[in-house]
Amino acid sequence: MNPVYYLYLAALLFTIGAAGVLIRRNAIVVFMCIELMLNACNLAFVTFSRMHGNLDGQIIAFFTMVVAAAEVVVGLAIIVSIFRTRHSASVDDASLMKL
Amino acid sequence: MSAVASVHSLWTVAAGVPGRIPAPKIEYAQLAPTLIVLGAAVVGILIEAFLPRRSRYYSQLLLSVVALAAAFAAVIGLAAGGFGSSKAHLAAMGAIAVDGPALFLQGTILLVSLIAVFTFAERRLDPAAHGRPGDAFAPQPAAIPGGEAERAAEKAGFATTEVFPVLLFAVGGMLVFPAANDLLTLFVALEVFSLPLYVLCALARRQRLLSQESAVKYFLLGAFSSAFLLFGVALLYGYAGTVTYAGIAEVISDGARQVDPALAGTMGNDALLLIGGALVLMGLLFKVGAVPFHMWTPDVYQGAPTPVTGFMAAATKVAAFGALLRLLYVVLPGMRWDWRPVMWGVAILTMLGGAVLAITQTDIKRLLAYSSIAHAGFILAGAIAASADGISSVLFYLAAYSFVTLGAFAVVTLVRDAGGEATHLSKWAGLGRRSPLLAAVFAVFLLAFAGIPLTSGFAGKFAVFKAAAESGGGWLVVVGVISSAIAAFFYIRVIVLMFFSEPKADGPTVAVPSVLTSTAIAVGVAATLVLGVAPQYFLDLAGHAGIFIR
Amino acid sequence: MSAFSFPLLTATAALPAIGAVATAAVPAARRTAAKWLALVFSLATLALALLIAARFDPGAKGPFQLTESHAWIRDFGVRYDLGVDGIAVALIALTALLVPFVILAGWHDADPLEGAEPNRRWRPTQGFFALVLAVEAMVVLSFEATDVFLFYLFFEAMLIPMYFLIGGFGDRAGGRGEQQAAAQRSYAAVKFLLYNLAGGLIMLAAVIGLYAATAHQLGAGTFSLPEIVRARASGALQLGTGTERLLFLGFFFAFAVKAPLWPLHTWLPNAMGEATSPVAVLITAVVDKVGTFAMLRFCLQLFPEASRWAAPVILVLALISIVYGALLAVGQRDIKRLIAYASISHFGFIILGIFAMTSQGQGGATLYMVNHGISTAALMLVAGFLISRRGSRLIADFGGVQKVAPVLAGTFLIGGLATLSLPGLAPFVSEFLVLVGTFSRYPVIGIIATTGIVLAALYVLVLYQRTMTGPVKPEVKTMPDLRVRELVVVAPLIALLLFLGVYPKPLTDLVNPAVQHTLSVVDRKDPQPSVPVTAGPGGGGPGRTAQTQDVEAAK
């Protein structure tokens, strides 16, 4: 199978993720969409790695996972704390600062 | 030696398959600044875990100061050893560059961080609740604002001393960021310094709702942008088959050769290069706060604890511009004709946008945020000059700007009323009457922002505009000048407010800072004036540091 | 000048700067000490300025004397280059001369309000005098700088202390509320700063452009005026018509704002109206002169071709300034704004003289700068004394002052007569030279400009009539005459006006070589008379009239 299809898939996933960030209100879901985007990147890395025949892409994918995990830790901490304060996980509620 | 060697051997054994992948060679000495800072951060975590609460503050402070100073000394040592010029090379298997710009920027970041640590550690400003000194951070960030737990924590005199190791982690990431010589390191460094910043933003003692909101905004948008950056990295990897800067640059300049013809569809595909390059640029432009990726800046600057804002505004900008410079000058010079016009547009938008938007601001921190956007535009003008002058002028500007910014935010921490810092501009009315010295100092910073001669702001602005003009960006200079004029308007408005308005009866008081914040402000003023009046030495430094290793 | 290694020029600028710091450091309670300190420093500066004038040799070769040169910011091609020509010497002397008077006249301007609660930190008095000295230092340096960048630096930097002087200290004007007065003051200060900053920033673009051009063509960028002039003369530096014109406009714009030239003038009436009189004097008599000075020194010498190209338009603008400023002065209801518009008219004359590019025009313009400084200082300071007595700036609030305070009225009249360029007083010499110089190249413009002298008479006399003559208004009945301090301020200025009106030769001798140098750089020669008269012009040598009579008898 032509590896390019995986690239298309990656692009699609990335777009879905980005759209989700724009559309969804719940911070957790938004966050998950971002994770989806990162995973789309991973897919692209692995695909390119396969196409180029070197391992760089795969290694990068591992790194990305680690980073994403770290991001989850920090992100969840922040989201949970704001949820405790406001009893809401809607990102639209956090709009005190504007203009 | 033996300990280092054993750790090394452990690592190589763990990572490598003998015979197939060569053992990586790590130049520990040349990476010393980063390693010292990250090591200190780890030690800081251990302190949090094992030392009793009352001794944590001083130990953390001491540790941070010593670590940053030591790292700075290491940078100086490296520079003195010629790593900034003749001996510049790529360390850690080509992942990290040890060259002039990297060392200059690392030095700047370390100095800025050192001063930021002082402002982080300031405990005299907040009126002592329950007889306990309070810094700018929430005593128990996990507690619900205004809740029982928070009050108890406050009463017990808790302090979030974790901020110091967190800060050190961020600094560690920033040190790597401008030195990163491949896209993976770039991404990892980006996350390493971003994640601690997200946390730091959420820790304000007062107005915690705003603080948390700023953190969540910063986090979501930051993660969003780093996803774009990562996708850009993926595309560039797809284009070049490698993520090292040199490798990509080589592919760009030589075109697709020695490649499996079957892969020609992706390898050397210009669309991949262009889209990938643009997305990576976008990720960096987000960090420097360039229009149209600036939206987070005002909100985050306003909500974050002011010491953190100061640190962020100064150090992040230095690190991000360093990375941007390296990317533009090392990776993408071959496609200069593609990115320069686009970056011109971004620079123009950023200069004008920041200046125009700042006019109607009413909060001093938001105002400074928009001002930082405008400054990002000026720096961009120099950065895209595509000449050695461009590099050195940006380096100089960054150094000059970061001290002014730190000083300005340090001043902001001093003006307080019952609700904490009084950041609304109307409360600053008549400050010059109440506290002429403070107002004068702030005026100096504002004038430096406005680029009035004899301040560092002017020297920096002149340097970047000169570089831009010499490389054919005459109109960029004109736009820059116009937006400077617009920008002058709101800086002056603040001065008017401070000096020529009658103080309000219920106006804020000016807290008397301890030696820590005083030092920060004093260093800011000194740097502003010295770099303004006698910039030659520092221009020389920046000039010598103006060559990237490739 | 190697034999004389003492850095006189630096010292002249450094002294007031030191004075500023010293004055600012005086504790809050020792206000009077601060005043005296400032006065002493300004007098010492005057002494140094006179020393410069004494050391200066008008006949010496080379454009600049007493030069100092040190490396400064190599990366920007900037050197700390100082040097003076006759024009600069004259203007430095003017500045150093006026500042002591400004200090003396403003002796009580910055005193804290009576009944104000004592504030240990707030030291407006010290601040006022320190700022005045700071302005002096920067103005002197910008007169001395022969490096474009160095000049620019101080040209811009002086805005800051000026800004604080305008916005921070105003008349204790009754009538309006203190709040409203403060609002108008800060509006004026902001307007002043923004106008000038905008001008300065546009100039910055041109400065950078100049650097880029020199760096491109000479190898290393330079800002040295003599070097650039030399390079242009030798052909090593050719800017190209378009570039030169753009750069010229960038420079000129800044100077035209500062000078100020119509239609960039509207900041001046606000600034002069709201500032205290001594500060208004500082603005119009000292700081604004940097603008016209810079036109002469930088616009013309750096961009001779563009200057000639732009001259007709600039002359027309100057002409508009002259007439327009005068007409608006007539229509003012506020004494200080009236003087401000009068100054706009006068600056029109100065610019007219500069761009007429004749030796009379430029020599006259230079004298005009000096004379206008003195005359406006005299008029404005007396006006300030008047205003402070009545607590109002409105002309309509005065009347019959002459009867109660004859000395004040007399000095006011002399200041006014100087403003309308009465022969015998210094401004006449300069105005007449400007007119003659303009006329000899552009007769029509010269003639239209001459109407300025009628309009000047109109606004001065209307002002005098409405304030000083007529029945004594009840509010001015108890007005005291000039005090000793005030007399000490005004009398020397008037004496100087008279002296320079009767014997301006020291000044013309000082200025003429510099003007000739400028003209030679611009490559312009005076128009020759159509009928050259062989007999030496001027004074009557014996026998000449006998010859005349013979000619006439022959008819």
Next chain:
Amino acid sequence: MENLIALLVAAPLVGAALLLCGGTRLDRAGHWIGSLLAVASFAVGVVLFAGMLGRDAGHRALHQHLFSWIPVGGFRADVAFQLDQLSMTFVLLITGVGSLIHIYSIGYMEHDARRRRFFGYLNLFLAAMLLLVLADNYVLLYVGWEGVGLASYLLIGFWQHKPSAATAAKKAFLVNRVGDMGLSIAIMLMFTTFGTFAFGPVLAATGQTSEGKLTAIGLMLLLAACGKSAQVPLQSWLGDAMEGPTPVSALIHAATMVTAGVYLITRSGALFNAAPDAQTAVVAVGAVTLLFGAIVGCAKDDIKKALAGSTMSQIGYMVLAAGLGPVGYAFAIMHLVTHGFFKAGLFLGAGSVMHGMNDEVDMRRYGGLRKYMPVTFVTFGLGYLAIIGFPGLSGFFSKDKIIEAAFARGGTEGWILGGTALLGAAITAFYMTRVMLMTFFGEERWRNAPTPSPDRPSAEPAAETRGEYAPPHPHESPKVMTVPMIVLAVGSVFAGGLFSIGDAFVGWLEPVTSFSHGHSPVSAGVVTAATMVVLVIGVGLAWLMYGRRPVPATAPRGSLLTRAARRDLLQDDFNHVVLVRGGEHLTRTLVYLDHSLVDGAVNGTAAAMGGLSGRLRRLQTGFVRSYAVQMLGGAAVLVAATLLMRGV
């Protein structure tokens, strides 16, 4: 000898400086110092005159070069004096009449608290006037020219507390400034044409340049002369100038300063001779003014204004004469000198009358005063006879010559000019007789004047305090006032005759002004006879109207011409409507435009920036998702732009 010239100017200058800066210490002696220095200057003048007489005609001119004044490039203005016969004449007139008036003023200003200052101003005037006539170049002349203008301004407005005086002073200065504009343009023209503006070289070089240029210079000089000498169209200030104290009117606005225009034209004779068109203009101005002034003089009830109209008219004669060229220069100057005597005398007489009449100036409230002030009556009467040209008195000789010269112009022009001059003489006789009759003859109308002066308070300060009408007690003035009047009366009687003996005056001036006899179409005798006839007609008419019939104490409405003449032939109204009103509108409009347009443009830009900022701000909604949308959009644009650059 020539070193004395500076002393002429220096003496009164020192006086002015002393008196104006000396402070109240000098209040008691101020008038003596002032008078003494004026007399000293006169004495120096006499010494110089004697010296001059001692030399032969070709070498009488003296020069004194003091210092180089404004040397810039080719422009060399020096402070240098030239004392030739023309200047000498003026010096003697100025210092002589000046000294007399100083002395007169001692008495006249006795009760004025600011007498010291008055004398200071008078001294200042003398100095400036002497500078004017002694200068050897036009620029220095210009200094004196404006200097006398200043002195005139100060003295007209001496009683500054009166708005009318202050306004009159301002008006005088302004109108003069218009003239001065002419002088400065003339100087500029000279400089560009000849490269110099010293009398000698300029006048010597008139032959070498085009007539057009000379005409331009001449016209500009004429404009200057019109301003200073109150000639049409710049005459409007002189009537108002009568607001000044009477000695001032006598000295400045009758005898000396107003004649400076005649001096200027005569001095520039060589230039005018080469520019006939300019001369024609001069003649026309003179002719028009002599009628204008005379007509105005007929209608005024204010004694000083009537005399002012007369002055205007007489100077019109002089200007007319000066415009005739070498034929008339000498006569112009001669009439100037004799006029100096009799007009100063008349004004001093008027002052004396006012002094005795509670400062009343309205002639309709005089009448029958000859009994109360005999000396004044006699001296005034002699002046009167002199001015109307009564045979044997000064005016007869000088005016007659001018009329002759006017006819000698030849052709239609000659007839018109001569006729005008004759008509002027008739009107002169009329209005002067009217003044004489209304003041010194008829019933004593001042005993029960019905109402206070209607149009305006009288010229003197006492008017301010005057409430109820109290009849004055006319009395003769003190010696210190009458003696100068007597001296001037003597001059009015004999000067003309003296000058005419053997054409002494013409001969004296000839080296400077040159002289040529004109060829009159009518013989001198006929002219003289005609003059006599019109004189009788004028006097008779006046006697019919004012001698036989009683004079109403309030002015009747009068004919249209009378009313127009009272208002200076509507010229002031024209000025008011066109210049004053128009100017006010113009300045008001400009002030408005300056605020709304020039300032508005800048403020508008600032406001637009603010508006833009306010609008752009709304993009910052506070919602993370909207930020993300914008970032995405930005990324898309960035990518698209990058692709576009490559043209992919």
